[in-house]
Amino acid sequence: MKRILSLCAISAIAITLTACNPTPDTDVKAINDTEAQWNQDIAAKDIDKVVAHYTDDGSLLVAGSPAATGKDALRAAFKGLLADPALSLQFHATRVEVAKSGDLGTTQGPYTMTLTDPVSKQVVHDHGTYVTVYRKQADGSWKAVSDVASSEVPPPAPAPEKK
Numbered sequence: 065m066k067r068i069l070s071l072c073a074i075s076a077i078a079i080t081l082t083a084c085n086p087t088p089d090t091d092v093k094a095i096n097d098t099e100a101q102w103n104q105d106i107a108a109k110d111i112d113k114v115v116a117h118y119t120d121d122g123s124l125l126v127a128g129s130p131a132a133t134g135k136d137a138l139r140a141a142f143k144g145l146l147a148d149p150a151l152s153l154q155f156h157a158t159r160v161e162v163a164k165s166g167d168l169g170t171t172q173g174p175y176t177m178t179l180t181d182p183v184s185k186q187v188v189h190d191h192g193t194y195v196t197v198y199r200k201q202a203d204g205s206w207k208a209v210s211d212v213a214s215s216e217v218p219p220p221a222p223a224p225e226k227k
Contacts, residue, residue, distance in 0.1 A: 091162040091206075095169050095198055098206045099157055106153050109146040115139050118208045119199055125212045128219075145179065150187045152178040155194055169198040169206060175213060192216040 098117065105113035115138050118124075123133040124141055132141035145151060157171035177190045192215040198206040 088162045088166075091166060091169060091200070092160045094204070095160050095162070095171060095206050096157060098198070099155065099171060099196075103154055103156075106146070106151075109151070111139060111142055111146050114142050114146065116207075118211070119201075122208050123210050125210070127213075127215055144182075148180050150178055150180045152176075167200045168209075169200070171196045171198070188217075190215050190217050 102114070102117045105117070115135055118135070118138055120135060121133065122135075122138065123131050124138055125131050129141065132138050153175065154177075155173060155175035157173040159172040160169065162169040172193065172195045175192060175194050178187060179190070180186070181188045192213060194211070194213045196208050196212070197210040199209045200206055
C-alpha cells in the first residue's frame with residue numbers, strides 16, 4: 065500500500081512539474097499563435113493591439129526609416145501605416161526557435177505587404193524576410209523585443225538630375 069501511495073505521489077509531482085515547465089513545442093505553438101493574432105490585429109488596423117505585441121522597450125527596424133524603439137515611437141511608426149487604406153501585411157514564420165532557457169524565442173519567415181508610397185502616392189507591393197526576437201513575459205505570453213524586416217524589392221531609381 066505504501067508503495068502505491070509513493071508511486072501516486074511521485075506521479076503527481078511529475079505531472080505538476082511538467083505542467084509548470086512548458087516544453088519547447090508548447091512555446092513554439094504559443095509564438096506561432098502570437099504571430100497569427102498579430103496578423104489579425106494588423107488586418108483590423110487596431111493600433112493598440114498591434115503595439116501591444118512589443119515589449120515596452122521593443123524596436124521595429126525597417127529599411128528607409130529610423131529605428132522605432134519604445135511604445136510611443138512604435139505607435140508613431142504604425143499610425144500612418146495603419147491609416148493607409150491600401151495596407152495589407154501578412155507574415156508567417158517558417159522557422160521558430162526557443163532558447164534552452166525558455167525565455168527568448170526567434171521567428172524568421174517571409175512577409176508580403178501592399179501600401180501607398182508616400183512620395184509617388186502609388187500603391188506598391190513589397191515582399192521580403194523578417195526576423196523577430198521574442199521575450200517570454202511573466203504571464204507566459206511572448207512579446208517582440210526586436211522586429212526587423214528586409215525587403216527583397218530593389219529601391220526605385222533616383223530621379224534624374226535637372227541641369
